[in-house]
Amino acid sequence: MSTSLLALLLSHFATILAIVDPFATAPIFIAITPNDTNESRKRMALQASAIACCVLLVFTFTGNWVFNFFGVSAAAFKVAGGLLLLSTALETLQSRESTKPQSPEEKQESFEKADITVTPLAIPLLSGPGAISTVALLGANSKDYLEMGIVAFAVILTMFASWIILTNSTRLMKILGQIGLKIVTRIMGLLLAGLGVQFVLSGAKEFWNS
Numbered sequence: 001m002s003t004s005l006l007a008l009l010l011s012h013f014a015t016i017l018a019i020v021d022p023f024a025t026a027p028i029f030i031a032i033t034p035n036d037t038n039e040s041r042k043r044m045a046l047q048a049s050a051i052a053c054c055v056l057l058v059f060t061f062t063g064n065w066v067f068n069f070f071g072v073s074a075a076a077f078k079v080a081g082g083l084l085l086l087s088t089a090l091e092t093l094q095s096r097e098s099t100k101p102q103s104p105e106e107k108q109e110s111f112e113k114a115d116i117t118v119t120p121l122a123i124p125l126l127s128g129p130g131a132i133s134t135v136a137l138l139g140a141n142s143k144d145y146l147e148m149g150i151v152a153f154a155v156i157l158t159m160f161a162s163w164i165i166l167t168n169s170t171r172l173m174k175i176l177g178q179i180g181l182k183i184v185t186r187i188m189g190l191l192l193a194g195l196g197v198q199f200v201l202s203g204a205k206e207f208w209n210s
Contacts, residue, residue: 005150012138012154016056019131022162026169028125028192032092032116034182038170045166047117052126053159056135060151063140074133075206081124082199089193093186126162129199 033041059066067074135155142148 005146008147009150009154012151013157015138016131016134016154016158017161019134020052020126020158020162022126022165025121025125025162026165029121029166030169031187031189031192032120041170042167044117044121045163045169048121048126049159049163049166051118051122052131052162053156055123055127056131056155056159057152059132060135060139060155061148063136067136073207073210074129075203075210077132078129078199078203078206081129082196082201082203084124084196085120085199086193086196089189089196092189092192124199126159129203 029041029045033044036044067077135151138151139148142151
């Protein structure tokens, strides 16, 4: 790979990684999976990273065609993602630990409900409106298929890094403990709600300016 292409790859990787920001997602991931085992979190981290990677790759190669085909603006997409995050944040803030004995079937059902692999972990935390818009723009601005392939490779590297970060975030459980986890859960719920509202306001502002 030539120096110019390597520089382009590093530039795209830094841009996408900054937008995805898996370091900010890690504490949210822990906060919204308080009852899951380490093995379950590792599985969800792997699946969510893979799903987010596929989503971003699709938008990398299709550019803005998908938005135009369905008549959905980037502003509307941001509002939808913001509302989704806000809904998850409210559930996190209002969560209560049940003291009622549960049957094996009820426990299994609770684990299934707690599986946040697709929503909100993969979408919109890892592949949110900002990340999708970014890769769509980078793909659309690529001069040829080689540069588009570099964008795709940058997406894959970003999701690989996200998987590593989320997988190792489980170590924080031992450091925080149960009380610390409850505190982080509530704080991250508030931050997640703020992020959701910010998405909504940002989308509304873009729609108004357009």
